[in-house]
């Protein structure tokens with residue numbers, strides 16, 4: 362999409378979770394995409410008009426790419442994506458170097474949304490103002506997390522899902538990172554901090570685990586994509602990439618542990634963990 366022109370933005374309804382921004386189609390149609398980015402779970406599409414499209418997938422949203430010529434799909438996801446056309450709500454008609462392409466936003470439950478605002482105003486966007494550091498890059502470190510976690514009785518799981526502590530970590534990767542770090546999701550966040558506010562070694566371990574989980578997920582996603590399309594061409598589940606998430610009742614993947622993965626519910630979300638090796 363980068364460098365390509367959006368010939369037309371097609372809206373097939375008036376809203377998603379929220380109404381589309383004023384004159385959304387007119388302001389996006391005919392612009393050129395100068396960059397694609399991300400902040401937390403928000404996708405950013407920078408346009409040569411100086412405005413940026415902000416898109417959030419909600420619970421069930423997905424983009425798929427269809428080449429006008431071949432109708433082929435690009436991408437593979439843990440959660441199978443809906444291809445039901447009645448849930449195709451937004452279509453970016455792209456005129457790129459590889460010909461005409463449709464980038465289609467599909468969202469059966471419509472918890473996703475899109476917004477459009479001047480690039481220079483992004484930092485003041487309400488959803489961005491309170492976001493913590495990104496989990497990739499140098500902004501996240503154990504000392505910074507220690508300052509946020511000190512004295513907190515909130516469970517570690519909830520503290521990690523709190524976007525003001527770390528931006529963009531979701532349920533799956535929080536479960537995976539806690540398992541890798543050998544930390545219980547129910548222990549109080551403050552127990553990873555010394556009385557003088559320094560990170561304990563387990564918090565240092567947790568930060569390393571968060572980075573590693575994300576790096577591995579990106580790497581595995583890339584290689585699975587090609588393998589998967591070559592074998593059967595369908596989209597599906599990639600649970601083999603997870604060590605603990607969605608593995609209730611399975612043996613713990615830690616070779617030094619004979620525990621079993623359990624599922625509990627914390628703040629309405631499933632937590633998968635091993636009570637034997639996560640302390």
Ligand SMILES: [Zn+2]
Pocket residue numbers: 613614615618619620621635636637638639
């Ligand atoms: Zn275990």
